[in-house]
Amino acid sequence: MTATHTVTFEEACKAIEVLLRHLGENPSREGLLDTPHRVVKAWQELVGGYHLDPHEILSTTFDLGDVEEGGALRHVNFVISKNLPFVSYCEHHMLPFEGEAHLAYVPQPGGRVVGLSKLARLLDAYARRFQVQERLTEQLAGTLDRALQPMGVAIMVEASHSCQCARGIRKKGRMVTTAYTGIFQMDAASRQEFLQLVKP
Ligand SMILES: Nc1nc2c(ncn2[C@@H]2O[C@H](COP(=O)(O)OP(=O)(O)OP(=O)(O)O)[C@@H](O)[C@H]2O)c(=O)[nH]1
């Protein structure tokens, strides 16, 4: 079967029924009768990010008007949306990883900015998919960088992975990933400023 084969809703329900049987359950008992249907509907919602277009989300931008220049440019317009909660799904185990993301960028002088909510929408579009945390972090940075062409983008994602906490090694702990472009890649002081701002 190739990735392009369209699996029907009924076929997906059947797969959940088979999984329940494999786990020793009886899918015909009353409590489980509608479970395959519910599970497929739930997953459609949880990974609904595949139907959200990140580039479309960032397509509405506005300019700041004339910005007085002077001093170090990075201090003129540091935009950050921090402590944005998200739930994503580990592509290895299909289990949730949950945490917070911090998204920052420095617009070009006189450059364009994006509405605050669009940063949260961007996060939603990439988080609600089967992911690894590193890719999620890079996708946020890369898409913001391409769409806004700012001086730089800084992203930090912190999350707990159920696949590590609830099964396997069963150790709590948080994974922290960062991605930097432009000024944040080149300039340690900008990076430091970002890290200072996202500090709990
Ligand atoms: N780097 C990274 N690793 C992840 C992420 N989510 C899950 N993992 C890891 O992916 C790995 C998959 O390893 P495998 O050995 O193939 O699977 P496994 O036998 O279930 O591994 P264990 O969790 O060690 O029991 C595990 O070490 C997970 O902790 C992520 O977002 N980033």
Ligand SMILES: [Zn+2]
């Ligand atoms: Zn996992």
